[in-house]
Amino acid sequence: MAAIEQVILGQALLSADERDREFEAAVREHARYVYRVAQSVLRNHHDAEDAVQETFMRFLGQQTSRSGIHNLRAWLGRTAWRVALDRRRQVAAVSLEEAANVIENFRAAGASADEIASHSEMLALVERLIASLPKELREPLTLSTVEELTSAEIGEVLGIPEGSVRERVSRARAMLCEKLAGLLEKHHGR
Numbered sequence: 461m462a463a464i465e466q467v468i469l470g471q472a473l474l475s476a477d478e479r480d481r482e483f484e485a486a487v488r489e490h491a492r493y494v495y496r497v498a499q500s501v502l503r504n505h506h507d508a509e510d511a512v513q514e515t516f517m518r519f520l521g522q523q524t525s526r527s528g529i530h531n532l533r534a535w536l537g538r539t540a541w542r543v544a545l546d547r548r549r550q551v552a553a554v555s556l557e558e559a560a561n562v563i564e565n566f567r568a569a570g571a572s573a574d575e576i577a578s579h580s581e582m583l584a585l586v587e588r589l590i591a592s593l594p595k596e597l598r599e600p601l602t603l604s605t606v607e608e609l610t611s612a613e614i615g616e617v618l619g620i621p622e623g624s625v626r627e628r629v630s631r632a633r634a635m636l637c638e639k640l641a642g643l644l645e646k647h648h649g650r
Contacts, residue, residue, distance in 0.1 A: 483520055490533055491516075494540045497617055500607040501544035503587075511547055515540040534616035541599075541617050589639055590632075597632035604629045 491512065498511035518539055522529065529535045590598055603614045604625075611625040618625070 483516075486519060486532060486536070487516055490536050493533065493613075494536050496607045496609070497537050497540040497603070498544040500602050500609075501541065501548055507547055508544070511540060511544045514543050518543070531616070537613070537617040538619060586636075589636060593632055593635060597628050597635065600625050600628040601632035601636075 494512050494515050495508055498515070499505070499508040502508045502511060515536060519536065590601060593601065599618060600614050600620075603609045603617060604611075609617070611622045611629075614625045615622045620628075
């Protein structure tokens with residue numbers, strides 16, 4: 461009868477050693493992925509590490525219902541994403557005027573387009589422009605470009621179809637291009 465109960469109750473009856481081995485295997489296999497997801501949201505190493513720890517603690521807390529987790533990687537990615545979003549500080553949206561001033565200062569200093577694009581202030585500006593995108597476009601773009609996740613992986617994290625991921629990334633890039641083109645056009649005409 462005990463063998464039948466173990467089959468019926470699944471992981472709820474796993475020994476502590478078996479649960480520990482399962483947990484350690486999950487950490488070894490998925491820790492980098494979970495970190496990349498958290499880092500894409502938080503943009504801070506220490507905060508991302510905290511989010512990873514909390515994600516795996518939530519997994520550990522799922523001892524009795526782990527049998528309901530059909531795709532561990534997707535579950536961990538979604539959990540890390542939610543944990544990171546909960547931890548994220550609000551990023552101030554950048555005004556177009558502020559962005560234009562940054563570009564104008566670079567041009568006044570005689571910087572080339574490559575120098576402007578690689579300068580830390582410009583990178584911060586682009587990050588802030590991305591942060592100003594609507595959430596449904598910002599999240600897939602960040603996971604795609606910053607964390608270099610595939611459309612399938614992003615779909616797993618956000619719980620949306622892969623086709624929707626590609627469409628949202630495309631729309632986000634188009635919006636960024638429009639914003640940057642508008643800034644450049646505005647200051648070329650001055």
